[in-house]
Amino acid sequence: ETGVTQSPTHLIKTRGQQVTLRCSSQSGHNTVSWYQQALGQGPQFIFQYYREEENGRGNFPPRFSGLQFPNYSSELNVNALELDDSALYLCASSLVGPPYEQYFGPGTRLTVT
Amino acid sequence: AQSVTQPDIHITVSEGASLELRCNYSYGATPYLFWYVQSPGQGLQLLLKYFSGDTLVQGIKGFEAEFKRSQSSFNLRKPSVHWSDAAEYFCAVGARGAGSYQLTFGKGTKLSVIP
Numbered sequence: 590e591t592g593v594t595q596s597p598t599h600l601i602k603t604r605g606q607q608v609t610l611r612c613s614s615q616s617g618h619n620t621v622s623w624y625q626q627a628l629g630q631g632p633q634f635i636f637q638y639y640r641e642e643e644n645g646r647g648n649f650p651p652r653f654s655g656l657q658f659p660n661y662s663s664e665l666n667v668n669a670l671e672l673d674d675s676a677l678y679l680c681a682s683s684l685v686g687p688p689y690e691q692y693f694g695p696g697t698r699l700t701v702t
Numbered sequence: 703a704q705s706v707t708q709p710d711i712h713i714t715v716s717e718g719a720s721l722e723l724r725c726n727y728s729y730g731a732t733p734y735l736f737w738y739v740q741s742p743g744q745g746l747q748l749l750l751k752y753f754s755g756d757t758l759v760q761g762i763k764g765f766e767a768e769f770k771r772s773q774s775s776f777n778l779r780k781p782s783v784h785w786s787d788a789a790e791y792f793c794a795v796g797a798r799g800a801g802s803y804q805l806t807f808g809k810g811t812k813l814s815v816i817p
Contacts (some may be wrong), residue, residue, distance in 0.1 A: 622802075622804065622805075630809055631706075631807030631808050632746070632792070632805070633807070634805065634806070637802040637803070644802045645803075645804060646802075647804065679745055679746065681746075689803045690751050692748065693745040693748075695745040696744070698743075
């Protein structure tokens with residue numbers, strides 16, 4: 590069984606640029622969620638994808654967007670990067686129904702300068 | 703809206719001592735509750751989960767947690783801590799938001815272990 594993988598591991602971008610982060614879900618899982626974890630904080634829910642559509646979003650602006658592909662992998666795109674976007678971005682995969690437990694990847698560390 | 707409070711930001715214990723990490727949640731219905739562990743620079747690993755039934759749940763690495771509805775708590779325990787348990791621990795409550803099922807996390811408790 591393959592776990593959740595994310596790429597790249599680290600990324601440095603300049604304010605105003607755009608970034609794309611990638612995630613491959615655990616085999617058998619059809620739902621992908623993205624979380625942002627700022628330094629010293631718990632992860633915060635960005636959005637979730639199921640059947641290639643966004644089916645829930647946290648308190649994040651529209652410049653955070655995503656995609657899910659037929660093989661359930663996913664991308665997180667962030668436009669017009671701001672310094673506060675510097676964080677660890679975590680992808681989690683799960684089944685759409687109960688028991689709802691989510692399995693996390695190792696994360697992508699994004700630094701915006 | 704749901705929320706999670708982890709009152710202890712940092713806890714230090716001696717190796718071999720017992721451990722209890724506190725978690726209080728706020729949610730209107732019966733919650734799904736989780737504990738995750740995060741080593742430095744790593745993602746989150748699921749330690750254990752509560753959905754229903756027995757209020758004492760067992761997890762990996764010798765951890766257990768007890769759900770107490772009357773106290774809105776889900777405290778994590780381990781009888782004897784090992785040096786490798788040093789990490790950050792997050793409690794989370796699962797709830798259905800607008801169309802999706804999402805986790806709401808506490809701010810975490812950092813555990814240090816003294817040899």
